[in-house]
Amino acid sequence: xDTILGIPxxxxxGQLVLGLINGSFYALxxxxxxxxxxxxxxxxxTHGAQFMMGAFVAWMLLAWAGLGxxxxxxxxxxxxxxxxxxxxxxxxxxxxxxxxxxGLLLTFGLALIIExxxxxxxxxxxxxxxxxxxxxxATDLGFMFLPNYRAWVIVASVVVCxxxxxxxxxxxxxxxxxxxxxxxxxxxxxxxxxxxxITLTYGFGVALAAFAGVLAAPIYSxxxxxxxxxxxxxxxxxxxxxxxxxxxxxVTGFGLGLIEGLTKxxxxxxxxxxxxxxMAIVLLLRPAxxxxxx
Amino acid sequence: xxxxxxxxxxxxxxxxxxxxxxxxxxxxxxALIGLGPFLLYPVFLMKVLCFALFASAFNLLIGFVGLxxxxxxxYFGMGSYVSAHAAKVWGLTPELAILAGAAVAAALGTxxxxxxxxxxxxxxxxxxxxxxxxxxxxCLQAPFTGGEDGxxxxxxxxxxxxxxxxxxxxxxxxxxxxxxxxxxFLYRVVHSPFGQVLKAIRENERRAVSLGxxxxxxxxxxxxxxxxxxxxxxxxxxxxxxxxxxxxxxxxMSGEAVxxxxxxxxxxxxxxxxxxxVIITMQNELAQLGAWVTVVQGAIFVACVLAFxxxxxxxxxxxxxxxx
Numbered sequence: 001x002d003t004i005l006g007i008p009x010x011x012x013x014g015q016l017v018l019g020l021i022n023g024s025f026y027a028l029x030x031x032x033x034x035x036x037x038x039x040x041x042x043x044x045x046t047h048g049a050q051f052m053m054g055a056f057v058a059w060m061l062l063a064w065a066g067l068g069x070x071x072x073x074x075x076x077x078x079x080x081x082x083x084x085x086x087x088x089x090x091x092x093x094x095x096x097x098x099x100x101x102x103g104l105l106l107t108f109g110l111a112l113i114i115e116x117x118x119x120x121x122x123x124x125x126x127x128x129x130x131x132x133x134x135x136x137x138a139t140d141l142g143f144m145f146l147p148n149y150r151a152w153v154i155v156a157s158v159v160v161c162x163x164x165x166x167x168x169x170x171x172x173x174x175x176x177x178x179x180x181x182x183x184x185x186x187x188x189x190x191x192x193x194x195x196x197x198i199t200l201t202y203g204f205g206v207a208l209a210a211f212a213g214v215l216a217a218p219i220y221s222x223x224x225x226x227x228x229x230x231x232x233x234x235x236x237x238x239x240x241x242x243x244x245x246x247x248x249x250x251v252t253g254f255g256l257g258l259i260e261g262l263t264k265x266x267x268x269x270x271x272x273x274x275x276x277x278x279m280a281i282v283l284l285l286r287p288a289x290x291x292x293x294x
Numbered sequence: 295x296x297x298x299x300x301x302x303x304x305x306x307x308x309x310x311x312x313x314x315x316x317x318x319x320x321x322x323x324x325a326l327i328g329l330g331p332f333l334l335y336p337v338f339l340m341k342v343l344c345f346a347l348f349a350s351a352f353n354l355l356i357g358f359v360g361l362x363x364x365x366x367x368x369y370f371g372m373g374s375y376v377s378a379h380a381a382k383v384w385g386l387t388p389e390l391a392i393l394a395g396a397a398v399a400a401a402l403g404t405x406x407x408x409x410x411x412x413x414x415x416x417x418x419x420x421x422x423x424x425x426x427x428x429x430x431x432x433c434l435q436a437p438f439t440g441g442e443d444g445x446x447x448x449x450x451x452x453x454x455x456x457x458x459x460x461x462x463x464x465x466x467x468x469x470x471x472x473x474x475x476x477x478x479f480l481y482r483v484v485h486s487p488f489g490q491v492l493k494a495i496r497e498n499e500r501r502a503v504s505l506g507x508x509x510x511x512x513x514x515x516x517x518x519x520x521x522x523x524x525x526x527x528x529x530x531x532x533x534x535x536x537x538x539x540x541x542x543x544x545x546x547m548s549g550e551a552v553x554x555x556x557x558x559x560x561x562x563x564x565x566x567x568x569x570x571x572v573i574i575t576m577q578n579e580l581a582q583l584g585a586w587v588t589v590v591q592g593a594i595f596v597a598c599v600l601a602f603x604x605x606x607x608x609x610x611x612x613x614x615x616x617x618x
Binding site for chain 2: 037041043091094095098100101102104105106108109110111112113114115116117119120228229232233235236238239269272273276277279280283284287
């Protein structure tokens, strides 16, 4: 059997794929956080709960409406994104004139409410969600067997991340968005409806989280706590990358997922904490983050 | 952030003594602490006092420096674990066990504060939260914490090796003394020249820098003080319940400190203890509702942020126009 640095090659590749999967979720979630933060200056603490909602909506669509994975992939982000729009209009919009920390506290409270409601309704043990028939099985790559679903998660999140990057950095809509981030009053004076843009941006960021949740549903069991521990890691990812750059948060997300996967191979005990340690080191060397502007 | 209640300064000419409104409030608090155990279950009151100290320590940062730490569970939990370990395994007397917990919390606060004050605002909150989560994973894996079981059946021991604390009433007076000492210390810090500089940093950091203050040093000292007192609160809680668990060090505990300060009134002296009393009472009353407690706490967060940003004591302060 092949080994690399004393580790069986197959185990190493397996962990690298798992690392990329986690990296996909980090990238999608930190991307959503960065988009929301850029527009609203609010750190969306509800993001983890909205990721969890995405997975639950997928489960509900299947169990209650008989709509399968592919429908869920499309509908769950829409539904959860719509709840995000309501939350933004009813609550977050009232806080823009205040200190940004209030937005953090509000969304933290919302996360507690959402997670508590789901825990009451579905318990904490988790619900199974099957991999769609088209993506079952594995492909022999010669050096390892790659489960098809895992390959799909990585490809889907890379495509969505790149599409988001393209829209924001290379289209007219994205140009409006970036302009409104810098000088909202000026953009408004040019006749762009900035408040509506902010609302839709929040909805879009939330939809990204829900999309990640649907992708995650067949991998992890669907349970009310799946978002809360993830979101804290994603905060660390955001601190490491800095929220100034869209491409930066994508690269940082995937990169840190890989590093975490490698740590799991070589030093399993440290795999839970490695991202936080990297955050501490980045704070020492480059406080604004790898891609951030000071 | 704390500006909610800050329109009210101490009346001019108040001199060295505390404003009368605060003296009256303090007397009322003393009376409540003195009469409380004869009316209510002492263990419940001890829990309130521990969390009142925890929330007051947290409030030093958010209320008087303007730094929102979302990771105070780390100091509370480590204080709790280290005190429990010191009392149970090393056989230290309770006051030394609490001091050991406070010392570890202080060391942790120095390291984390030094890292976190490099950023401010939202980033500061995220960094402190992430660092605290690291402590949580450490406690989950380290052998001395007992993992999921925690440290159970730690002895309450004898104060100074002399006074047995097994009796709830005896322990109550000790806990009350610890709380009052911490509370008065924080009061002194906030109203010292040092505390005035902290408030200057909160109001306008750049101006404080231009006036020649080494802002980072002030922030770090405030951070360490806050972490240390959180450790004292955690250690005292461990002695009361003879228990240290992962709950003490997990992120919802950080959220509770925030919630108590917010409900009571961020940036007020008496707000956090009032908030602790309200939240612990609510948890006790709603305990049989299970996971709904989280929902209620979340709803209180949302309601406070949207409509009640001054908190209970902040509102009273605004009503009477005197500092509390």
